[in-house]
Amino acid sequence: MKAVYIDQHGGPEALTHGERPEPEVAPGEVMLRVGGSALNHLDLSLRAGTGYRGGLPRILGCDIAGEVVNISPEAPGDLKxxxxxxxxxxxxxxxxxxxxxxxxxxxxxxxxxxxxxDGGHAEYVTAPAINAHRIPDSMSFTEAAALPIAAHTAWHCLVTQGQIRPWDDVLIQAAGSGVGSMGIQIAKMFGARVITTAGSDWKLEKARALGADEVINYRETPDISRRVKELTDGRGVDLVFDVVGADVWEENLLSLKPGGRLVITGVTSGARASMDLSILQGRPLQLMGSGGRSRRTFADMMKMVNQGSLHGIVDRVFPLAGVAEAHRVMESREFFGKLVIES
Ligand SMILES: [Zn+2]
Known part of the structure; x- marks a missing residue:
């Protein structure tokens, strides 16, 4: 079958669009004909070999949607x-x-x-049947592929970790990222007031269209916390959701009101930051990481997808032969939401 895989690490040229053996359905598994598979930042480090622990060759593509074409007789559930x-x-x-x-x-x-x-940048993929969740009839595979990791991560961080409440003011960093754009949708679903950031006005317009109440262009207003205080009558926000990491660490802490909660799920700008411990002591903050996510919260998130409350946000769709180009666009950061590969 046609697939995009790596058998060595390197730049986008290390991605090979070629033939790989069709997978076989193991006991308990289903096989999908892939309709769409989305990119994640993780793909860039997998390709480059920074932090990669798996074997080679490997078909990339962590976010996958498609049609069930084969089911193991031992598979649990009622998939057809x-x-x-x-x-x-x-x-x-x-x-x-x-x-x-x-x-x-x-x-x-x-x-x-x-x-x-092996992942979803391919014609077929296999997975445990319990990992497959039905999507609405009206939802395209490319939209569905934009959902799993971004929506589950944002759900886990805001709902499970952050305990979001309707009366919260929430700062969501990086509105244009997959988890940022999904976080805006989820925070609004819970009735919270959303302040979000991006480095360009066109991304902030899209954030407003998703429901963001206030937007901050961090290139024009690098002192994010001062602006956050202005927007919250000097109080600061109840909850910060961040995927950026080191570059905004200090601003995140200064944006929180006393007793505020911070959930971090990415360190795309760097993982090392210093900290004034008196901030933690004086304003008893709750600092949390994302970590693993449970099957139960995935099912909760999918309930909202199937009742039409949560949508995949697709910036662009590329053909299977265009994965290298999609990696270049991801590195440029000139996109909003997800970059999706159509198989
Ligand atoms: Zn286990």
Whole structure:
């Protein structure tokens, strides 16, 4: 079958568009004919070999949607051939101490499609049947592929970790990122007031269209926390959701009101930051990471997708032969939402 894979690390030229063996359905698995598979920042580091731990060759593509074309007789659930689904890309063992405690987000044996297992930049992919979730009939595969990781991460960070409430003022960094744009939708769904940031006005316009109440262009207003205070009558926000990391760490802390909560899920600008510990002591902040995500919260998130409350945000669609070009666009940051590959 046609697929895009890496058998060595490097720049976008390391991506090979060629033939790979068609996968076989193992017990408990389903096979999809892939309709769409979205890019994540993780793909750039996988390709470059920074932080990559899996084997080679590897078919990339962690966010996957498609049509069920084959089901193992042992597969649990009621999926049928022809069903339209998207995939939770994390497989869990169901048998380790964490799984047995109902804490599968901490499963010691989890693997990720598109990282440790072959992914969705291909004609076909296999996955455990319990990782496949039906999508609305009206939703395209390319829109569905834009959802799983971004929507689940934003849901996990805002709802599970951040305990978002309707009366919260929420600062969401990087409106144009996959998780940022999804975070705006989810925060508005919960009735919160959203302040968001981006480096260009066209992204901020799109953020407003998604429901953001206030926007800050961080290139024109680098002192984000001062502007946040102005927008909150001097109080600061209840909750910060951040994917940027080191570059905005200090501004994140200064933007929080006393007792505020910060959830961080990415460090795209860097992972090392210093901290004035008196800020933590004087204003008892709750600083949280994202970490693993559970099957239960994926199911919660999918309920909102299937009732039409949560939509995938697709910037551009590329053909399978265009994955290298999509990687270049991702590196340029000149996009809003997700870059999706159509198989
Ligand atoms: Zn486990």
């Amino acid at each position: 051939v022809g069903d339209r689904v998207l995939l939770d890309n994390r497989t869990k063992c169901g048998a380790c101490p964490s799984c047995l405690q109902g804490l599968d987000q901490y499963c010691a044996n989890q693997k990720r499609l598109g990282v440790d297992l």
